[in-house]
Amino acid sequence: MGELEQAVMNTLWGLDDEQWATVREVHESLSDRRLAYTTVMTVMDRLARKEYVEQQREGRAYRYRPRVSRADLTAELMRETLSDMAAEERGSALVSFVADADEADIAALRRALGELA
Amino acid sequence: MLTPLVLGALALVLASPLPRVLSRSERLRHTPVAAMLLWQSTALAAVLAALGAGLSLVTHRLWEGEVGVLDVLLAALAGGVTVVVLGRLLLSGHRTGTTLRRLRRRHREQVDLLARVDHDILQQGILVLDHEVPVAYCVPGMSGSRIVVSRSTLTRLAPAELAAVVAHERSHLRARHDLVLEAFTVLHRAFPRWVSSGAAHHEVQVLVEVLADRAAVRRGDRRALAAALLALAGSRAPGGALAAVGTGLAERVAVLVDTRSHRVQSALVSLSALALLALPSALVVLPWLAGLR
Numbered sequence: 001m002g003e004l005e006q007a008v009m010n011t012l013w014g015l016d017d018e019q020w021a022t023v024r025e026v027h028e029s030l031s032d033r034r035l036a037y038t039t040v041m042t043v044m045d046r047l048a049r050k051e052y053v054e055q056q057r058e059g060r061a062y063r064y065r066p067r068v069s070r071a072d073l074t075a076e077l078m079r080e081t082l083s084d085m086a087a088e089e090r091g092s093a094l095v096s097f098v099a100d101a102d103e104a105d106i107a108a109l110r111r112a113l114g115e116l117a
Numbered sequence: 118m119l120t121p122l123v124l125g126a127l128a129l130v131l132a133s134p135l136p137r138v139l140s141r142s143e144r145l146r147h148t149p150v151a152a153m154l155l156w157q158s159t160a161l162a163a164v165l166a167a168l169g170a171g172l173s174l175v176t177h178r179l180w181e182g183e184v185g186v187l188d189v190l191l192a193a194l195a196g197g198v199t200v201v202v203l204g205r206l207l208l209s210g211h212r213t214g215t216t217l218r219r220l221r222r223r224h225r226e227q228v229d230l231l232a233r234v235d236h237d238i239l240q241q242g243i244l245v246l247d248h249e250v251p252v253a254y255c256v257p258g259m260s261g262s263r264i265v266v267s268r269s270t271l272t273r274l275a276p277a278e279l280a281a282v283v284a285h286e287r288s289h290l291r292a293r294h295d296l297v298l299e300a301f302t303v304l305h306r307a308f309p310r311w312v313s314s315g316a317a318h319h320e321v322q323v324l325v326e327v328l329a330d331r332a333a334v335r336r337g338d339r340r341a342l343a344a345a346l347l348a349l350a351g352s353r354a355p356g357g358a359l360a361a362v363g364t365g366l367a368e369r370v371a372v373l374v375d376t377r378s379h380r381v382q383s384a385l386v387s388l389s390a391l392a393l394l395a396l397p398s399a400l401v402v403l404p405w406l407a408g409l410r
Contacts, residue, residue: 002230003229003234006231009230050226073227073230074246074247077224077227077246078267081224081252082250084220085252091213091216091217091298091299092298094224094254094255095289095295096254097253097286097349098253101351105367106347106351108366108370108371109350109370110347112370112373113340115374116339
């Protein structure tokens with residue numbers, strides 16, 4: 001399901017600024033996937049509930065656009081990731097390969113690489 | 118009267134001086150499996166001894182002989198302290214668990230919207246985020262854990278180095294290291310000050326990394342892992358007040374280059390870990406419980 005949500009978001013992120021899209025338009029742009037119209041509608045409704053997209057009523061249909069740009073959402077995610085990795089004393093949601101390093105760490109690593117060569 | 122005293126003294130020793138001594142021992146990290154066992158049994162034994170001390174004082178005062186006012190007061194005090202210790206642990210466990218799960222669910226959700234699934238890298242479905250800061254991490258979880266790297270990580274690492282990083286993260290997920298870290302976070306949040314839970318938490322964090330490093334170099338090579346560490350650690354600006362705690366990276370490297378086997382130390386440390394749980398139970402707790410009947 002995550003993959004389908006991403007496909008819908010990519011369509012919405014592909015819109016010009018200030019432009020909105022209806023479920024029908026998104027459904028058409030994903031036509032090569034042969035999805036049911038209601039499937040696309042369900043996914044977009046869920047994205048709206050999770051507050052990744054804005055939903056606005058227009059006549060009998062709803063129209064949608066992303067709440068934040070792809071670049072901004074990526075930046076926000078990375079900011080959270082990096083601050084989580086720096087959180088030494090409190091519990092961490094992520095398990096990082098390597099967190100912050102100081103001068104002594106870098107020196108130790110360089111020495112180790114010399115020894116292992 | 119001996120049982121509550123012995124258990125109380127044991128709880129005090131296990132809660133503060135022992136973790137301090139253990140966290141200063143560099144040698145311990147060279148047998149990470151045994152060391153992890155020792156840390157876990159120390160923590161468990163400390164909690165059990167503290168609860169046992171309180172409960173045995175209650176039974177000692179109320180079960181045996183004439184019960185006076187002083188006995189009732191002491192029993193109430195001991196019972197109260199026991200309930201507070203247990204309550205803090207349960208509350209901390211609940212808070213930590215719900216916070217971590219909420220953060221991880223949200224993180225997974227966003228990663229799934231943004232990241233490209235790369236099936237080419239080692240055919241393992243790694244998620245790639247389009248960002249210039251190099252990162253590599255995993256999002257643990259019962260259903261649907263994720264291994265995430267950034268585009269910059271892919272360009273900086275040679276194939277063997279990337280394989281080592283992925284093997285390291287897979288080992289975290291397979292061994293459920295997040296659960297160990299979570300347990301020590303719970304302890305640390307429940308008793309942040311008068312117990313050396315900070316030292317324990319930090320040391321367990323280092324050990325988890327050492328264990329994952331071991332798993333990564335079991336088949337791959339040490340040099341690739343060390344090179345990956347240098348490439349990813351050296352590329353981000355060092356954070357603020359880290360010097361006081363130490364990052365644990367230098368310690369990881371010290372274990373990484375050590376190829377000697379430490380069978381004797383490993384056996385001794387494992388035995389101590391078992392003794393820490395078994396001896397108080399057999400010598401103090403069982404006679405007390407048997408005496409209640």
